[in-house]
Amino acid sequence: MKRRLLLVLSLGVLLPTLTVLVVAGFGIFQHEWAMEKVARSYVEDLAQNMAYKLDQESPAWRRMFPYSMNLHGWGMSSLASSVPGWVAIVNSEGQLIYASSGAENLASIWTPDIPIGKAIEIRDEKGAKYTIAVIPTSENQYFVVAAVEWEQLLGPMVRFNHLWFILVLIMVLSSLVALIPLFKWVIVPLRSLVNEIGYLKWGKDKPEKDDPRAVSEIRSLRSVLYDLSRAAIERDQLRDSYVNDIVKIQEEEKARIARDIHDGPLQAVTAFIQQIRLFKITSARGKSNSGDHLHLAEEAANATVRELRELCDDLSPPWLELGLANALTEVSERLSRHLGIRVTVDVPEDIALPEEYILSFFRVFQEAVNNSFRHGVADSVSGKVYREGEYVVFQIQDNGKGFEPSPDFQKLRVEGHRGLANMKERLGLLNGDLAIESSPGEGAILTCRLPFVNIENK
Amino acid sequence: MGVTVLLADDHPLTRAGLKAYLETEDTIELVGEASDGDMAWDLIRKLEPQVALLDIRMPGKDGVTVARMIKESTLPVAAIMLTSYDAQQYVLASLRAGARGFILKTATPEELSRAILTVAKGGLYLDSEVAQAVGEKEFLPEAISVREREVLLLAARGFSSKEVAGQLYISERTVQTHLASIYDKLGARNKTESLLLGLKYGVVTLEELIE
Numbered sequence: 001m002k003r004r005l006l007l008v009l010s011l012g013v014l015l016p017t018l019t020v021l022v023v024a025g026f027g028i029f030q031h032e033w034a035m036e037k038v039a040r041s042y043v044e045d046l047a048q049n050m051a052y053k054l055d056q057e058s059p060a061w062r063r064m065f066p067y068s069m070n071l072h073g074w075g076m077s078s079l080a081s082s083v084p085g086w087v088a089i090v091n092s093e094g095q096l097i098y099a100s101s102g103a104e105n106l107a108s109i110w111t112p113d114i115p116i117g118k119a120i121e122i123r124d125e126k127g128a129k130y131t132i133a134v135i136p137t138s139e140n141q142y143f144v145v146a147a148v149e150w151e152q153l154l155g156p157m158v159r160f161n162h163l164w165f166i167l168v169l170i171m172v173l174s175s176l177v178a179l180i181p182l183f184k185w186v187i188v189p190l191r192s193l194v195n196e197i198g199y200l201k202w203g204k205d206k207p208e209k210d211d212p213r214a215v216s217e218i219r220s221l222r223s224v225l226y227d228l229s230r231a232a233i234e235r236d237q238l239r240d241s242y243v244n245d246i247v248k249i250q251e252e253e254k255a256r257i258a259r260d261i262h263d264g265p266l267q268a269v270t271a272f273i274q275q276i277r278l279f280k281i282t283s284a285r286g287k288s289n290s291g292d293h294l295h296l297a298e299e300a301a302n303a304t305v306r307e308l309r310e311l312c313d314d315l316s317p318p319w320l321e322l323g324l325a326n327a328l329t330e331v332s333e334r335l336s337r338h339l340g341i342r343v344t345v346d347v348p349e350d351i352a353l354p355e356e357y358i359l360s361f362f363r364v365f366q367e368a369v370n371n372s373f374r375h376g377v378a379d380s381v382s383g384k385v386y387r388e389g390e391y392v393v394f395q396i397q398d399n400g401k402g403f404e405p406s407p408d409f410q411k412l413r414v415e416g417h418r419g420l421a422n423m424k425e426r427l428g429l430l431n432g433d434l435a436i437e438s439s440p441g442e443g444a445i446l447t448c449r450l451p452f453v454n455i456e457n458k
Numbered sequence: 459m460g461v462t463v464l465l466a467d468d469h470p471l472t473r474a475g476l477k478a479y480l481e482t483e484d485t486i487e488l489v490g491e492a493s494d495g496d497m498a499w500d501l502i503r504k505l506e507p508q509v510a511l512l513d514i515r516m517p518g519k520d521g522v523t524v525a526r527m528i529k530e531s532t533l534p535v536a537a538i539m540l541t542s543y544d545a546q547q548y549v550l551a552s553l554r555a556g557a558r559g560f561i562l563k564t565a566t567p568e569e570l571s572r573a574i575l576t577v578a579k580g581g582l583y584l585d586s587e588v589a590q591a592v593g594e595k596e597f598l599p600e601a602i603s604v605r606e607r608e609v610l611l612l613a614a615r616g617f618s619s620k621e622v623a624g625q626l627y628i629s630e631r632t633v634q635t636h637l638a639s640i641y642d643k644l645g646a647r648n649k650t651e652s653l654l655l656g657l658k659y660g661v662v663t664l665e666e667l668i669e
C-alpha cells in the first residue's frame with residue numbers, strides 16, 4: 001500500500017471526482033426530469049382546462065364560433081397574461097381559431113408529429129426549449145394547444161442546472177489537472193530521491209543537493225539528507241585520517257625505537273665485543289696494554305646498560321608508580337639535564353592521583369617542556385599542580401618567545417604538529433581539558449584541568 | 459708501507475674499537491678518521507686512501523652515498539661498507555653503488571684486515587655472516603649458460619621478469635625457467651642470493667653488475 005504512493009494519491013483524487021461526477025450527473029438528470037414533469041403537467045392542465053371550458057359552451061356558440069371571437073369573457077386573455085405560456089385553439093381542419101398573446105410563434109415550433117393528448121418537449125430554431133400539449137375537445141371538433149417556454153416557466157432552475165453542470169465539469173477537470181503537478185512535483189522527485197538514497201554508499205556518496213522540480217518540502221528533505229550524508233562523509237574522512245595518523249605514529253615510533261637501539265645499545269655492544277677481541281689479541285701477544293681493552297670493554301658494557309635503561313625510561317617510565325610528586329619531579333630533573341635549561345615543578349605532597357592521571361600529566365609535561373625548548377627557546381619552564389574545586393590543575397609556564405595559539409587542533413594534527421592535539425585528547429579522555437594562553441613575546445602558559453579523583457576512591 | 463685506510467663511523471665507541479683492530483695489523487695504515495659522511499668525503503678526496511671503511515648509517519651523507527660519489531669521481535679508492543645491518547638488500551645496494559666490500563661491525567679483526575687487503579688488491583669481499591646466509595663456502599657451482607648469465611645480470615640490475623623478457627625477446631616464462639635453473643646451479647633461494655652467490659663464485663663480476 002505504502003509502496004504504491006502514486007496509485008493511492010491518484011485514486012485519492014480520481015475516486016471522489018468520479019463519484020461527484022456520477023452523483024451530480026444523476027442529480028442533474030433527475031432535476032431535468034422533474035422539471036420536465038412539472039412543465040408537462042402544467043401545459044396539460046392548461047390545455048385541458050381550456051378544452052373543458054369550450055365543451056361547456058352552447059352548441060350554437062360553437063356553430064357560429066368562427067365569427068364570434070368573444071373569448072375574453074372566459075378570462076382567456078387574463079389567463080394568458082397572468083400565467084406563463086400561451087394557448088391556441090385550432091379546428092379540425094387545422095385553422096387557428098384563437099391564439100393568446102405570444103402564441104404567434106406556434107407556427108415556428110409546430111411540427112406535424114406532435115401527439116394528441118400528451119405533452120412533449122420541442123425546440124424552436126433558436127434552440128429555446130418548449131413543452132407543448134395538444135388536447136382535443138370532447139367531439140374532436142377543436143384542439144387546444146398549450147405551450148410554455150422553459151425559460152419562462154423554470155428560468156432560474158434551468159440556469160441553476162446548467163451552472164451546476166458546469167461547476168461539476170470544472171471540478172472534474174481541475175482535479176485531473178491537479179494530478180499532473182502532483183505527479184511532476186511530488187511523485188517523480190520523491191521517487192528519484194528514494195532511488196538515490198537507496199543506492200547511496202553512506203559515508204562515501206551524497207545525493208544531489210537540490211531538485212528544482214520538486215515541491216519545497218521535498219527539496220528541504222533532500223537538503224537535510226544531503227547535509228546528513230555530507231556529515232557522514234566528513235565523519236568517515238575524519239576517522240580515516242585518525243586511523244592513518246595512528247598507523248603512521250605507530251610506524252614512526254617503531255622506527256624511532258629501532259633507530260635508538262641501533263645507535264645506542266647495538267653500537268655499544270659491538271664496541272664491547274671489539275674490546276674483548278682486542279684484549280684476546282693483545283694478551284696473546286703479551287702486550288702490556290691489554291688491560292686497557294678490558295677496561296674499555298667494561299665501559300662499553302656500562303654504556304649499553306645506560307642506553308637500555310634510558311630506552312626503557314623513555315618507553316614507559318617505571319618511576320611513575322612513585323606518585324605524582326615524585327614522577328613530575330623526576331621528569332623535570334631529567335628534562336632539565338637533557339635540555340640544559342631550568343625545569344622546575346611544584347607539587348603538593350598530599351595530592352594523590354590514579355596512575356593514568358599521572359601518566360597523562362607526565363606526557364603533557366614532557367611535550368610542553370620540549371615545545372618550550374624547541375619552539376619558544378625558553379631557558380626556564382616551571383610547572384605547578386594545585387587543587388581548584390572539583391579539579392586538579394597542572395599549569396606549565398615558560399619564558400620563551402610565545403606564539404599565537406591555534407584553536408584548530410585537528411588542523412595542527414593534520415599538518416604534522418601532534419603535540420598540542422595529543423595533550424588535549426589525552427586530557428579529554430580523562431574528562432579534562434587544556435587551555436593555552438600565549439602571545440608572541442609573552443611566553444606560554446598551558447593549563448591542564450582534570451576532574452579530581454582521589455586515589456583511594458578508585 | 460701498509461694499505462692506507464680511512465675509517466668513517468659516527469659512533470665513538472665502535473670507531474675506537476675498529477681503530478684498535480686496524481692498529482694491530484702492520485699491513486694496514488690508518489690515515490684518517492671521520493665521524494660523519496661529509497667529513498668522510500672531504501678526507502677521501504684529500505687523502506685518497508686505498509680503502510675507505512664507511513658506516514652505512516651516518517649523519518650527513520650516508521655510507522652508500524659516499525660510495526657512489528667515489529665511484530662517480532673515479533678516485534682510486536675502494537669502499538667497504540661497514541654496518542650493523544645484515545639485510546642482503548643493503549649488500550646489493552652497496553655493491554650497486556660501487557662498494558667493493560661489505561662487512562658487519564661485529565666482524566673479527568682478521569676478517570676486517572682480510573676484507574681490506576682483498577679490496578685493496580681489486581677483489582670483492584662479502585662478510586662471512588652475509589656470505590653464510592647465501593650458501594656453503596666450499597661449493598663449485600655448475601657452469602651457467604650465456605643466456606642464463608644475461609638473465610641474471612638484467613635481473614640483478616633491478617628489472618622485473620617481464621622487463622627482462624622484453625629486453626631479451628623471450629617469453630616471461632622462459633625468463634622464469636632460466637632464473638629457476640640459475641637458482642639451482644648456484645644453490646640460491648632468490649634473486650638477491652643468486653646474485654651474491656654469482657659474485658662470490660665469479661660467475662658474474664662486480665663491473666657487470668654496476669655498469
Ligand SMILES: Nc1ncnc2c1ncn2[C@@H]1O[C@H](COP(=O)(O)OP(=O)(O)OP(=O)(O)O)[C@@H](O)[C@H]1O
Pocket residue numbers: 368371372373375376377398400401402403412416417418419420421444
Ligand atoms: N611553548 C611554546 N612556545 C612557542 N611556540 C609554541 C609553544 N608550544 C607550541 N608552540 C607552537 O605551536 C605549534 C604546535 O605545537 P605542537 O606541539 O602541537 O606541534 P610541534 O611541536 O610542531 O610538533 P610535534 O609536537 O608533533 O613534534 C608549534 O609548531 C609551535 O609553533
Ligand SMILES: [Mg+2]
Pocket residue numbers: 367370371418419420
Ligand atoms: Mg610539540
